[in-house]
Amino acid sequence: MLTAVLLFILGFILLIFGGNWFVDGATGVAKRYHIPELLIGATVVSIGTTLPEVMVSATSAAKGIGDIAYGNAIGSIICNTSLIAALTVAIKPAPVGRKELYKPVICFFIAAVFYAATAYITGYFSRITGIILLIMFIIYMITTVRDALASSKSTALKTGTEDDKSSGQQAGDTKGSLISDIVRIIVGAALITVGANLLVDNGTLIATALGVPTSVIALTFVALGTSLPELVTAITSLAKGHGALSLGNVIGANLFNLVLVGGVSMTIQPFHIPVEKTIAGMNASLIVDTPVMFTVMLILTLPAVIMGKLYRAQGMALLAIYVGYIVFQFAL
Secondary structure, eight states, X not given: OHHHHHHHHHXXXXXXXXXXXXXXXXXXXXXXXXXXXXXXXXXXXXXXXXXXXXXXXXXXXXXXXXXXXXXXXXXXXXXXXXXXXXXXXXXXXXXXXXXXXXXXXXXXXXXXXXXXXXXXXXXXXXXXXXXXXXXXXXXXXXXXXXHHHHXXXXXXXXXXXXXXXXXXXXXXXXXXXXXXXXXXXHHHHHHHHHHHHHHHHHHHHHHHHHTOOHHHHIIIIIHHHHTHHHHHHHHHHHHTTOHHHHHHHHHHHHHHIIIIIIXXXXXXXXXXXXXXXXXXXXXXIIIXXXXXXXXXXXXXXXXXXXXXXXXXXXXXXXXXXXXXXXXHHHHO
């Protein structure tokens, strides 16, 4: 038991460092080739911080542990929104660009409705469902890249001359820096893979030993562990006065949890909705977890999209919901 706990903690640590190094390396390469900052945040950062969820869920699905694959995706969205985003909003609310949030927010709720409808109607996530979610991911990425490149075209033309002038100064250290970035990407991906395996294997052992349903472990501890890269990003953004960047990363990561994490897991190994807990004879996951996911996302995004602003009360309300949700998971 002690060994499993220590390896579980080690998995967390590897995920933190792996996620950070992957994002740093990928961002470094992107900036080196003058890829727009908006594009970096909308694609590289969000995908990088979602990699732990992808690896944990894919590994779980491949091993036939559908409870963790399902619980981690939903749990990570709840954790990202009502803990990570909530902390940044409660500590330092910031104005946000409404237009920049329209697409990720709309795409999230479209994917969430499809995901939830499948769960409620069939109770089973088939390979076809996974492929549809992956197609949504591809479409979102293509349109995001296209829009980001289009919006930055005029800026790139204006700054092109300055970039040419500075290219000579960068030539001397480009090779070393590029190699360093690539090493970070490779090592980060490797650490994420190892950490994901440790988390899944030992999380299952701990759950079994304590008599706690595997889905509860996935919705709480595993979800929090795989959301740590988002937490690190949020804290860093807050410290540098970029709260809006953190919000965008969280919303993007939540979308990817459904279309990428869920899509990959279902495509690898279809699975049924876990029914380890019931309330009045009904699946607790369908009457608690999914509604909570929609609720916290609505609380976070509606004021931002409508008013273009975040409020401290939002953060406090979301944190209260998260505490209540965790208590519920272990009390039922």
